[in-house]
Amino acid sequence: MNSANEEKIRKLLEAGLEACLKKLSSVSPGEWTLESVRVFDGEPAEAAQAGGAGQTAIVRVTVQGGPAFNTALLLARGDMTHLSGCFIDDQVPWDGDSGRHVVAMLELGNIVLNVLINSLLKALKKSSIPSVPAYLVAEPDALAEGLAGPAPFTLIAAVFTASRDGRAAKAQALAILPRTLSEEL
């Protein structure tokens, strides 16, 4: 992708994500801030280090049935409780099981990743219903392998911060497009 197209896509995604995070800040207990959006040709391994050296929690949404690409929300597993607390009010009742934080991350991923998907499909002038979000935990290397598809890739990596009660944690929303698709943008 040439640099003019990279900048066009970066701005489009930045606008969508900023609007989404602003709305999240107004309706959830946390303060959500976009830190950066990068569009670059590269390998998933580069972006998969976002969760740090330890295990990374991932929410994955795929797009098929037309343009095919992967998206994933990556976060350090140790930050999940904090991010969940930023997303869902503590007062929201819960029926017992210990999956509250996972369920919260699945919905956070659904929301944030669909901002990427909506913007990319709009730029491609295409439409597709994405997959149901899936949750998994992996080491960064395994994660990079799992996200790979037919190389080479264009990656879109958006980092955001969620803050509450003096604590902050970052997460990264990632889109991995086959270069053949990104060249259509």
Added chain:
Amino acid sequence: MKVLIVDDNASTREMVKIILQRTGHEVIGEAGDGDSAIKAFADLRPELVLLDIIMPGKSGIEVLSEIRGLDPAAKVIMLTAVDQDAVNSDLLSNGAAAIIYKPFSFDDFEKAFSKLK
């Protein structure tokens, strides 16, 4: 209004329930997938369905069509993170009364409810 909430994510169903209860509505049922939603609609005959799109099994688009097949006057508001022009057009032309986009606020529900005839 008596409302059926359909969303595969339990945290979303809980948040929607709080909003509805605070605004004087009654949640008479919940479903986490398309088949359960259609059965709940047939059994409970809610005055309004709040319906997610991305769910395991049948999508909300298919569920909307089946519910409107059971009752052409059924009131359905979509609740989704999908915001694509072609999908939005399909939903509205297939009888959705409104679309609430995630993340949602109280105001979003009030605006959508004002579109119900």
